[in-house]
Amino acid sequence: MLQAIGLESAEELFDSIPQDLLLKRPLNTPAALSEIELLNRFEQMGTRNTGARRTSFMGGGAYSHYIPTIVDHILSRSEFFTAYTPYQPEISQGTLQTIFEFQTLVCQLTGMEVANASMYDGSTALAEAVLMAERVTKRSKVVASSAVHPQYLEVVRTYVQHAGIHLELTPFHEQTGQSRKALAEAVDDQTAALVVQSPNFFGCIEDLAALADAAHAKGALLIVAITEAMSLGLLKSPGACGADIVVAEGQSFGVPLSFGGPYLGLFATREKYARQIPGRLVGEAFDKKGRRGFVLTLATREQHIRREKATSNICTNEGLIALAATVYLETMGRRGIQEVAHQCAQKALYARTTIARIKGFSIPLTGPTFNEFVVRGPIKAVELLSRLGKENQIDGGLALSRFMPDRTNDFLVCVTEVNSREQIDALIRALMNI
C-alpha cells in the first residue's frame, strides 16, 4: 500500500510533522497482553473491589435495581452499540425510533411535555437546567435547597461560576428534612428558578406543588431534580405538581452501578421552552412517499450550527444508556414500574420502622420517604458502617459525615426490590449488635 501512494517507509507518512516533534522512542506503556492475560489482570483487580460483593443498602444517587436479562442482550446488538450518532436518518432509523420512544417515556414518567435525547447524567442535567432557567427568565439569581445531592450542587457551582448566575442555598427543616419553607421564602422577583430534589438527598419527599406555586407567584421557574427515578412509579409526577424543568438520573432504569458511570441524564420541560432545551431532540418526519420516520430536529439550538450562541456545548450524549433505559422501561412496562416502586417503598418502610425500634437508634427526620431514609446511630456512622462491612459483610449505607461533617452519627439507608427480607433482617441484627 505504501508503494501505491509512492512512499517507501511508514516514517514518511509523518513527513508533515517537524523532526524535532517526532517521538523517537517507543511509548513507555506496557507490551501487548493476550486475551487470557488481560482477563486475568482485570479479574484480579475486580476481586480487590470488596465492596462489590456485599449485601448493600447504599443509595445516595446510585441505586441497585433488578435488571432484566434482555436489557444487556439488546444493548449488545452491534447494530446499536457500534453505530454513530444518527446523522444519516435513512440508515439510522433503529437508533432514532428508540430515542423517540425514550423521549415519550421520559415525558410520561415526569408528566412533562418535551424531553431530550439525554444528558451525561443527573448532575450535569441539573446544571444545564439552571443555565436554561437563566436564558428563559433572563434573571440571574437561582435558589437551591441544601437538601439537593451535594455532588449535584458542586457540579452546578462549577457550571454557573462564569455564567453570571448567583447561586443561593437555603436550609432544610431540621425536623422534617424538607425544604419547602425556607425555599419558598427565598424566592423574589429577581429569581430565575427554585431548585429542589425530591425525594431529596435525605430521602424525604418534598411538597412540589407548593414550591411550584411559590416560584410562579414571582415569575420564577421550578426545577425538580430526581436521583432515584424509580420513585416516579409511585410519586406524583413533577409535571402534575407544576414543575417547569425536570431533570433526573436515569441509572435506576436498567443501568449497572459500574462505579458511577456511564449513567443517564433525563431532561424534560414544557413545550413552550422546547427551543431553549440543551442537547439533541428527535422528531417525527415523513419521506416523499409519506412513510413515517424520525430525524434529529430543532438543530438550530445546537453547537454545530449556533457555535458560541448554542443552548449548550453538548454533542455526544448517553445514547446507548438511553437505549438501556428504554428497553428496561418497555420490559417492565406500566405495571412493572409501579410494582418495583411499590416494593421499594414497602421494604424501606419495613426497615425504617424496625430500625427505629432498636435501642440507641432513631430516625431523626419525620418527612415522608420513598426508599431512602436517615438513621441516627449510637456511635460515629463511619465506624459503625466499617464494622458492618468487616464483621457482617454488609454495606449498611452512606455515612452523611462524608458530605456534612457535623452529622457524625447519621447514615443514609437505601432499600430496593433486590434486598430480600432476609438481607434486611441481617442488617437489623447487625445493628442490634453494635
Place this chain on the structure above:
Amino acid sequence: MTTAITKVTSHISPNEQLIFERSQTGRIGYRLPALDVEEADLRIPAQFRRDDDLEGMPEVSEVDVIRHFVRMSTWNYSIDIGMYPLGSCTMKYNSRLNERVARIPGFANLHPLTEEHDAQGALEVIYELQQHLAEITGLPGVSLQPAAGAHGEMTGIMIIRAFLDSRDGAAASHRRTMLIPDSAHGTNPASAHLSGFSVKTIRSTAEGLTDLDHLRELCSHGDVAGLMLTNPNTLGLFETNIKQICEIVHEAGGLVYMDGANMNALVGVARPGDMGVDVIHLNLHKTFSTPHGGGGPGCGPCCCTKELEPFLPVPRLVKSGDATFRLDYDQPRSIGRVKAFFGNYGMMLRALSYTLTHGNDGLREATEAAVLNARYVAAGLVDDYDKPFAGSPMHEVVFTDKRQARKGVHTLDIAKRLIDYGFHPPTIYFPLIVQGAMLIEPTESVGRQELDQFIAAMKSIASEAVENPELVLNAPHDTRIGRLDEAAAARKPVLRWKPKD
C-alpha cells in the same frame, strides 16, 4: 487485485410500530418475587402520590420487546457492518473483549460511594489509564471525570481561566478572549462561551493551516486568554508550525488548548506536550475505541501540564507509598467537580483494555495504519473529486463536490448515493470553511480490499453524476425509507408519541 463494487441489495427489513402502538392492556414482560414484608400503610400523603396509573406506558411481553428492538436494529448501519468513514469521528472497531471486561461483576456491581479501601481495584484502573494517557499526550496531569469531548473541552477551558485568574488576579478580567480557528468543531466556541470567554476567529491560510500573521495580530491586544486548536486540524493537516503557534500565544500571556478529537493521527508518533500544548482533551470513544453507542456514552479525559494540575476537577487520585489509592478532595485551586462520582467509568475499563491489548508497539501501528489508509483514499480519489488542499493528509482527508456541482450534484446527494453502495457516508459540510466538504476518515479498521471498494464506489458515483445525475439526486434508492422532510419536521415538531383521541 480486482474489486467489484458491491451495491446494497434488499434484505429482510421488517416494519415495526412504535412500542406504544403495540401495547395491549394487561400484557407484562417481567416477574418479581412476591413482596416478602407485611404490606403496610406507606405514610405517604395522597397528594404526593401518583394518581394517573402511568396511563400510556407500554404493556407488552418479553418477546414483544425482543422483536421490537431486533427489528429496529436491522434499520441501523454500524461499524460491524462496514467502513464508517466519518471524518473527525474515528469510527474504529470496538473489540468484544473490552465489552467483556466492562461487565466483570467486580466492576459492574461496584457502587460509586464505596469506601476507598473497598474499591482499590477500581481506583487502580483509573490510575493506570491516567498514566497511559499522560505518556501518550506528554502531559502529566490527568482527570478522567469529563463525560464526553465537549465536556472535556469545557473542563480544559475552565482550567485555563482558573489559572489566569490565579496568575493575574484582577487583571485577568481583561483577558477574556479565546481564539478559535474558523475550521474548528462547533463545540469549541460553545465550550469557550460556557467558561465566560468571548470568541475571536482565526483565519486559515490557502494551504489550510493556521494563519500566523492573523494569529500575531489577534495576540497583540493583550486580551488573549488562549487558543483552542485541533491538531491535526479538521482538514486532516498537521499544523506544521505548531511550536511557533504555541510560542506566539504564550508570549502574549495566553495558554494553548488542543482539541484531541484527531489524536488517532498521533498516538505513539508525536505528543502534544512536546509541541507546547498546555491542556488537551481526549475522546476515549474515538481514539481508544470505546463504542459510540448511537451517540454516546463517551469519555473526555483532560490532560495538562504540571503547572495546570492544581486546577483539575476534584477528586484527584493519589497513590500512596504502600501502593494503595486514595481520593484527594483538598484541592483549593480546583475548578470544582464537573460530574457526579468519577465520570463514565465503564468507558475507562474499555479504554484501558484497549491500550493493554495493543501494547506500546500496537498503539503506534494503529496510528500508522490509520494515516496510511487515509493517504490511500486521498490518492485514490484525487482524479475524480476536488481536493482543495495540496498538503499530505494525516488520518483524514477532505474533498469537495466542486466538480460534481457543475451538474447540480452536491455533497448531500453523493453522501446519500454512497448509502446505496453499502457505505456510511463521510462527514459532510464540515469543516464549514470548505464549501461542499466531504471529510473522510477510514481509520485503521479497514483493509485494502474494503478501501478499494470504497474508492470504486466514489468513482462510480462521480461518473453517475455526469452520466445520470438524477440517479444521484434521488438517492438513496435501496433504503427502507427515503430522504425525510427535515424542514417540515422542524417547523411543527412532533417530539413524542401521544394517544389518538
